Amino acid sequence: MAEVLVVVDASGGTVRKVTLEMLTMARALGEPSAVVLGAPGTAAPLTAALGEYGAAKVYVAEHDDLDGFLVAPKAEVLAALVAEKSPAAVLLSSGQEGKEIAGRLAVKLGNGLLTDVSALDADGTATQSVFAGSWVVKSKVTTGVPLVTVRPNSLTPEAAPAAAEQVGVEVAVSDKAKKVAVVERVTAQKSARPELTEASVVVSGGRGVGSAENFALVEELADLLGGAVGASRAATDGGFYPHKYQVGQTGSTVSPQLYIALGISGAIQHRAGMQTAKRIVAVNKDDEAPIFDLADFGVVGDLFKVVPQAVEGIKNR
Numbered sequence: 001m002a003e004v005l006v007v008v009d010a011s012g013g014t015v016r017k018v019t020l021e022m023l024t025m026a027r028a029l030g031e032p033s034a035v036v037l038g039a040p041g042t043a044a045p046l047t048a049a050l051g052e053y054g055a056a057k058v059y060v061a062e063h064d065d066l067d068g069f070l071v072a073p074k075a076e077v078l079a080a081l082v083a084e085k086s087p088a089a090v091l092l093s094s095g096q097e098g099k100e101i102a103g104r105l106a107v108k109l110g111n112g113l114l115t116d117v118s119a120l121d122a123d124g125t126a127t128q129s130v131f132a133g134s135w136v137v138k139s140k141v142t143t144g145v146p147l148v149t150v151r152p153n154s155l156t157p158e159a160a161p162a163a164a165e166q167v168g169v170e171v172a173v174s175d176k177a178k179k180v181a182v183v184e185r186v187t188a189q190k191s192a193r194p195e196l197t198e199a200s201v202v203v204s205g206g207r208g209v210g211s212a213e214n215f216a217l218v219e220e221l222a223d224l225l226g227g228a229v230g231a232s233r234a235a236t237d238g239g240f241y242p243h244k245y246q247v248g249q250t251g252s253t254v255s256p257q258l259y260i261a262l263g264i265s266g267a268i269q270h271r272a273g274m275q276t277a278k279r280i281v282a283v284n285k286d287d288e289a290p291i292f293d294l295a296d297f298g299v300v301g302d303l304f305k306v307v308p309q310a311v312e313g314i315k316n317r
């Protein structure tokens with residue numbers, strides 16, 4: 001069976017959910033093998049989960065150079081592996097690092113690249129949502145090994161136990177790839193909430209929330225539902241909530257099971273980041289707000305009346 005390389009996205013010794021989604025998606029094309037790129041010791045805590053979700057092999061490329069510089073060394077090592085293995089495809093996550101590695105790989109190898117893919121057919125046809133989500137496109141790479149970046153939360157990971165046989169990869173990084181070194185790492189403040197792009201519930205607030213203080217209401221609903229908090233650009237630009245939580249064209253793309261939009265009008269640039277959510281609930285006092293064109297459930301009303309009632313209702317369940 002053809003081999004499909006899945007480049008592992010992990011954090012703090014844990015495989016991110018998108019990696020499990022990629023392993024599941026890869027099975028449509030062939031037999032997935034995981035590729036771990038990082039400092040010595042990176043692969044060990046990840047291997048069990050990779051095997052559980054179908055990795056027949058785990059290629060382990062561990063070297064301080066893969067951790068001490070930005071993505072160029074990883075792209076170089078991966079390019080050599082792809083040239084050696086000629087897999088049916090290479091899947092990477094559609095995060096910042098995955099996209100940058102994929103872009104560099106495409107240039108190095110002269111291969112076709114598809115980004116933000118949400119589904120892959122057995123014949124390699126990919127589904128993408130483009131132009132801020134206005135179009136759904138089916139496309140296929142016709143040159144070289146297809147490089148595919150996968151949008152998180154595109155599918156439900158399915159376990160399929162496999163051997164996860166560890167295979168060492170020789171790491172030889174050129175001086176050319178070691179131009180941008182990591183000088184400091186700042187650990188992001190740990191939040192008890194799930195990560196925005198991986199959460200199965202996202203509760204977002206917009207300009208209608210009115211202030212940073214009022215975002216406590218958005219947070220309360222999110223916490224009751226075990227969800228993440230998001231925000232529209234009007235809310236982040238207005239200083240109501242930090243920019244890193246912005247959802248949309250110039251923020252994060254989310255695809256949760258449930259997306260709740262509070263006081264958000266539903267501008268095209270916001271929709272670009274959330275319209276693939278499985279269920280959309282909107283609360284807006286304007287019954288003509290475009291978000292209602294998209295919503296599965298809409299409440300026309302003042303969020304400061306509706307949300308406390310919802311909170312109360314959930315607490316009483």
Ligand code: FAD
Pocket residue numbers: 205206207208209231232233234235246247248249250251252262263264265266267268269270273283284285286289301302303304
């Ligand atoms: P508004 O459009 O002002 O809507 C506020 C809504 O709240 C209104 O519908 C109002 O009826 C409702 N409301 C007010 N008070 C209440 C209340 N008490 N109860 C209930 N409802 C209430 N936007 C993004 O979100 N993400 C992006 O990534 C993004 N990228 C952009 C990139 C570009 C290049 C450009 C040009 C714009 C981008 N925008 C983005 C901005 C986008 O066009 C909109 O301006 C923005 O999404 C509006 O945010 P909003 O819905 O919170 O505010």
